[in-house]
Amino acid sequence: ELMAVDNNPYSLQIIINKGTLNDVYESQPVLDDKGIAGQIMQVGSTNSRVLLITDVTHALPVRVARNNVRLIVSGTGSLNELIIQHVPHSTDLNEGDLLLSSGLGNVFPEGYPVAEITSIVSDEGRPFLQVKAKPIAQLDRLKYLLLLWTETDSDQSTQDVNP
Template sequence: MVYPGAPAPRLGDSAGGTLPLLAWMALAVMLMVADQRGDFGQRARGYAAVAVEPVWWLAALPQRVGGWLGEQLASRSELQEENDRLRRELQVSSSRLHRLAAVAEENDRLRELLGGTRGFTLSAKLVGILDVDLDPTRQRLILEAGSEEGVTVGQAMIDAGGVLGQVIETGPHRATALLLTDSSHAIPVQVVRSGMRSIAYGTGEIDRLELRNIPQSGDIRVGDLLVTSGMGGRFPAGFPVGTVTELQPDDTRLFVVAQARPAARMDRGQEVLLVSNVRDAVDIGPPLPPPPEAEATPDPASGAAAADASAPTEGRE
C-alpha cells in the first residue's frame, strides 16, 4: 500500500532484497542434491564428530577423574580392612600355634614319664563296607576284607570324623566290626581341655554316647571334645570320639552323667580306616656269640678212683 505523499518503491530496492534469498535457496537445493547423490553430508558429520571428540573427552574428564579417585579410595579402604583382619587372624593363629607347641611338649614329657606310645607306630588300612546293621540291639559293620588281607581282631576303626568302633570277628575275606554306639561297647576317652579320663559307653542310638560315674568335681563342660586316651592299648591315643552335649546328675545325685554326640558318621560312608599300634623294630646289633661250653667239673668219686689207680704206679717207680 502506498500512502499519500510517500515515495513510490523502486524496482532496484525490491530486487536487492529478493536476490540474496533466492541465491541461498539455490545453494541449499544444490547442497541437498549433492548430499543425496554423493553422501557428502554424512561424511562431513563424521569429520565433525572426530573434530569435536576431544572436546567431549575434556568435558567428561572431571567425572572420570572423580570416579577413579572414588574407586581408589574404596579399594584402599577395603585393602586396609582386609589387612587388619588378616593381621588379627595371624595373631590368633600364632597364639594357637604357641599353645599347640606347649601342649606337644607336655605330651612328650607325659609319654616319657608313663611310657605312653613310645616304641609304637600307627598302622592303617583302608577297607570298604559291605553291609551296615543299625539295629538298636545290634550295631555292626561287615567289611570286605579279612585275615587274608591283614585284618585282625581288635583293630580300631575310624572315618574322616573320628572313631567308629573296632573289629570283633574276622574271616578269610570278611570281617565284622562293632560300632562305637552299640550298647555293649565302651571306649576309654579323655577330655582335651582338662585331661580328665573317663569311659564312653554306647547307648544303642547312633547319635548318642554316655559317660557315667563322673565325680561332681570332674572338670568337664558342655562342648568339650573327647578323644581316645590310649589306655588299654587297643585304641591309639588322640582320635576324636565325640563332643559333650549335656550334663546331668545321676539317680544318686553323687555323680554326673554326660551325654556326647559321636564325632564319626555312623550312618554314612563307603569306606573305613583300620588303625592299630605296631611296635617299632629296634636295632639290637649283631647277634651275640653262643655262650662258651662250661668246663667239666670232676666228680669227687671219679677223682678218688683215679688217685687210687695212680698210687701203685708211683710206688713201682
C-alpha cells in the same frame, strides 16, 4: 569299604570287605574320616564284622582335650549318642568338650577324636553327673573306613613278606 549293616535292632555292627587275607585282626581300631568308629569284632578271610562305638556292649577310655580328665564312654544303642557314667559332680566338664582316645586299654591309639559332650545334668539327688556325648564319626553315613595297625604289627607283616 562298608558291605552291610547288621539288621539286628539291638546290635550296632557293620560288615567290611577286608579280612585275614588283608592282615585284619580282632580288636583292630576302625575309623572314618572324622574319628573313631569302632573296632574289629570278628574276622573272616575276606570280610570282617565291626562293633561300632555306640553299641551297648562297647566302652572306650577317653580323655577331655581341654584338661586331660580321663573318662569311659559307653554306647547307648543309638547311632548318635554315647553316655559317660560314674562321673563325680566335682569333675571339670563343659558342653562342647572334645573327647579324644586316651590310649589306655591298648586297643585305640592316643589322641584320635571320639565324641563331643552334648549335655551335662547335675542332680545332687544322684551320686553322679548324667553326661551324654555325640560321636565325632558319622556312623549313620559310613562308606569307607580306615583300619589302623600298630607299629609292631606292620613290622611283623614286613618281615613275613621279606624273609
